[in-house]
Amino acid sequence: MSLADFFRTNKKSESVVLIDIGTKSVAGAYVHYEEGKIPVVLYTRRLPVEVRENEPKDRAMLRALQILSATLVREGAPVLLRTTGSGSAHEIFVSLDAPWQKTLVRTEIFEQEAPFVFTKNFVATILGKMGNTVPNMVLAAQSTIGTTLNGYTTRNPYGKRATQASISVLTSYIDEHIAKSVLSVLTNTYHHRRIVPIAGSSLRYQTIQKVFPHERDALIIDATNPFTSIALIRKGLLVSVIEMSESDPVDSWAHIVEKQLAEISKNYPLPRTVFLLARESDIPPLKEAFGTMNIDGLWFSDNPPSMVGVIASHITSLVRQATTTPPDLQLLLMALFRQAVAFDKKDSHPLTALDA
Numbered sequence: 001m002s003l004a005d006f007f008r009t010n011k012k013s014e015s016v017v018l019i020d021i022g023t024k025s026v027a028g029a030y031v032h033y034e035e036g037k038i039p040v041v042l043y044t045r046r047l048p049v050e051v052r053e054n055e056p057k058d059r060a061m062l063r064a065l066q067i068l069s070a071t072l073v074r075e076g077a078p079v080l081l082r083t084t085g086s087g088s089a090h091e092i093f094v095s096l097d098a099p100w101q102k103t104l105v106r107t108e109i110f111e112q113e114a115p116f117v118f119t120k121n122f123v124a125t126i127l128g129k130m131g132n133t134v135p136n137m138v139l140a141a142q143s144t145i146g147t148t149l150n151g152y153t154t155r156n157p158y159g160k161r162a163t164q165a166s167i168s169v170l171t172s173y174i175d176e177h178i179a180k181s182v183l184s185v186l187t188n189t190y191h192h193r194r195i196v197p198i199a200g201s202s203l204r205y206q207t208i209q210k211v212f213p214h215e216r217d218a219l220i221i222d223a224t225n226p227f228t229s230i231a232l233i234r235k236g237l238l239v240s241v242i243e244m245s246e247s248d249p250v251d252s253w254a255h256i257v258e259k260q261l262a263e264i265s266k267n268y269p270l271p272r273t274v275f276l277l278a279r280e281s282d283i284p285p286l287k288e289a290f291g292t293m294n295i296d297g298l299w300f301s302d303n304p305p306s307m308v309g310v311i312a313s314h315i316t317s318l319v320r321q322a323t324t325t326p327p328d329l330q331l332l333l334m335a336l337f338r339q340a341v342a343f344d345k346k347d348s349h350p351l352t353a354l355d356a
Helices: 003-007 057-084 120-130 176-190 200-211 253-265 280-291 329-343
Strands: 013-021 025-034 040-048 091-096 101-117 137-149 161-175 195-199 218-222 229-234 237-243 273-277 306-310
Touching: 013 057, 013 176, 013 329, 025 057, 025 329, 040 057, 040 329, 057 176, 091 176, 091 200, 091 329, 101 120, 101 137, 101 195, 101 200, 101 237, 120 137, 120 161, 137 176, 137 195, 137 200, 137 237, 161 176, 161 195, 161 200, 161 237, 176 195, 195 200, 200 218, 200 229, 200 237, 200 273, 200 329, 218 253, 229 253, 237 253, 253 280, 273 280, 280 306
Parallel strands: 013 091, 091 195, 218 273, 273 306
Antiparallel strands: 013 025, 025 040, 101 161, 137 161, 218 229, 229 237
């Protein structure tokens, strides 16, 4: 049976274009999804963002995105056609990194004297009232990442009665100007109306929890782009996110991470497991730099923290790559996250499409 025959089934399936946007590079992929099967990456391409003298980095990024989009249509679409019988994608899923995104963890509390039933409509109402609190940025996605009923963390809260509910929400925001510019580039290339953005850090934090589900307490250091960020997972819940901003002074990577860890440790005990997200070639020197940090006093235990460099091989059992191109970690994480959005009914990942 050919690979094309493998995809021509009666099961629910769709093809998606993934776009990963950062300050140093842009990347794209064609991925095919079929219910009950792992995603299949059919084509990938990553291009550098080359900034000209005195040129704003957003303009350089958009130029690289134009080239990438044309390359995906010229080279990737024929691969999709040969494999699935159709060269059209159902959606364009876009991940944007700092400085064009922001990720926040917020907690909303609702309480009343009479017991009420906790439902999905109740959550939707609470989320709808939150609104956009970040100036000049558009809301891209909201995910409920934790629920407490009557003071107790509840894994399956829907249908239960309570007098007090606390909802932790992970929210993605995208720079409004960049969102419009990216939309313009992609619609000119694809003539596609459904373009869905998400903050890259938010996507990666949530996906790492799927890759390592048994690590209930961990730090995630995301150094995939120059704006390093750190997320803390406690008891399986993402409770804190600290992101470096453009206003932060230029400093060594180790010193930046030291300051962020110290900030988190003011409110939470730090876990021993640390996941490092970075280009595979950058992992050894970053791990070495981590070992030189003066952070022993931040941990209550005498044992040093254990750092795990996340590489593509950690994900290849969850995402199939049907191309000889070397696996791209960020695209693999995107593909895995998008699988949950499409077919995992237990998780809630409301995504907002950009208006074409």
